[in-house]
Amino acid sequence: MTSGWIALLDDLATLTKVAASSLDDAAGQAAKAGSKAAGIVIDDAAVTPRYVVGLTADRELPIIAKIAVGSLKNKLLLLLPGALLLSFFAPWAITPLLMAGGAFLCLEGYHKVMDLVRPGHGDHAEASTAAQTAEELENERVSSAIRTDFILSAEIMAITLASVATSAVWLQAAVLGVVGAGMTLLVYGAVAIIVKADDVGVALARNSQGPVRALGRGIVLGMPVFLKVLSLVGMVAMLWVGGGILIHGLHELGVHGPEEAVHHAAEFVAGMIPAMKSFLSWLVGAGIAGVLGVIVGALVDPLANYVLIPAFQGIQRFFGRKPSA
Numbered sequence: 433m434t435s436g437w438i439a440l441l442d443d444l445a446t447l448t449k450v451a452a453s454s455l456d457d458a459a460g461q462a463a464k465a466g467s468k469a470a471g472i473v474i475d476d477a478a479v480t481p482r483y484v485v486g487l488t489a490d491r492e493l494p495i496i497a498k499i500a501v502g503s504l505k506n507k508l509l510l511l512l513p514g515a516l517l518l519s520f521f522a523p524w525a526i527t528p529l530l531m532a533g534g535a536f537l538c539l540e541g542y543h544k545v546m547d548l549v550r551p552g553h554g555d556h557a558e559a560s561t562a563a564q565t566a567e568e569l570e571n572e573r574v575s576s577a578i579r580t581d582f583i584l585s586a587e588i589m590a591i592t593l594a595s596v597a598t599s600a601v602w603l604q605a606a607v608l609g610v611v612g613a614g615m616t617l618l619v620y621g622a623v624a625i626i627v628k629a630d631d632v633g634v635a636l637a638r639n640s641q642g643p644v645r646a647l648g649r650g651i652v653l654g655m656p657v658f659l660k661v662l663s664l665v666g667m668v669a670m671l672w673v674g675g676g677i678l679i680h681g682l683h684e685l686g687v688h689g690p691e692e693a694v695h696h697a698a699e700f701v702a703g704m705i706p707a708m709k710s711f712l713s714w715l716v717g718a719g720i721a722g723v724l725g726v727i728v729g730a731l732v733d734p735l736a737n738y739v740l741i742p743a744f745q746g747i748q749r750f751f752g753r754k755p756s757a
Contacts, residue, residue: 488566492627495574500620502578503585507612510582511589515608516601519593527684530594533587534677535732541671542729544663588615591677626662630655671725672718678728679721694720 518525592611596604629651636648683691694717702713 489631491566491570493624495570496620496624496627498574499577499581500616502574503581503616503620504613506578506582506585507589507616508609511586512605512608512612515589515593516605519597519604520601523597526590526594526597527681530587530590531678531681533583533590534674534681535728536583537587537670537674537677538725538729539732539736540729541667541674541725542733544667544670545726545729548667585612585615588612626655626659668722671722671729673721675721675723675725675728676718678724 518529589608589612592608593604596607599607633648633651633655637645637652638648640648679690679694682688697720698713698716701716702709705712
């Protein structure tokens, strides 16, 4: 009897080790996949604060909370099951869809570049805003943010799925869930801190003395600069990530030339300063991918404006028509 209990405990210990190893593997895969989506996360954190501009301070955190909940629903209720079904029934479609998402990132990055070159390039008049109530404006901002988040979330989940495409289904689900929830908490937690930082700075400047007061003033003066830098980093990251996805996607589809050319260029430049080989190799590769991202974005822009967007609007009008009496 004693030996039986010992054997049972030994089996339980073995199962515990296997489970712990599996969880550790899932966490490791999630961290690896999440790092590949860093560019999208930075841009998401840079873009989201604009949705609370012009609204009262007491509504800023509730609005961010609504967007975060919508983002979680996007990732966990829609995109995660969709990604698993795609992986099971049509794994061949993962790379093309990932490349389509990469092209979208290039398009968004290109728009940001054009806004720098020609300020106001992407602005649209909001004539109806003045006639909206505060509640209507808030609901519109939240809906717009969640729609934008869906595209970025889809790209995050596609990158994650591509990283674990050969793993077991349960591991894919675990990694997608961890990355989806983790990225949402990271992004919107950071956004909440960014949005309320100026309020904290004002409170410190008004109610404190000495170094603490100076810190408050520094926060207030520094936040606009910080947001501009964050937006610039997000733009560069989108172009680099988008271009890199396209280059690697072509490699996965059998077109090896672009990725090999980037690799040789990076190795050549890195060889000039051996002490900085790794950094220079990454910098050259990211730089080439970023330039490609701008070019692809410029090519996709007219396609989106004159083909894809009108087609999507036509579909919306078709399904939105009320049946005649």
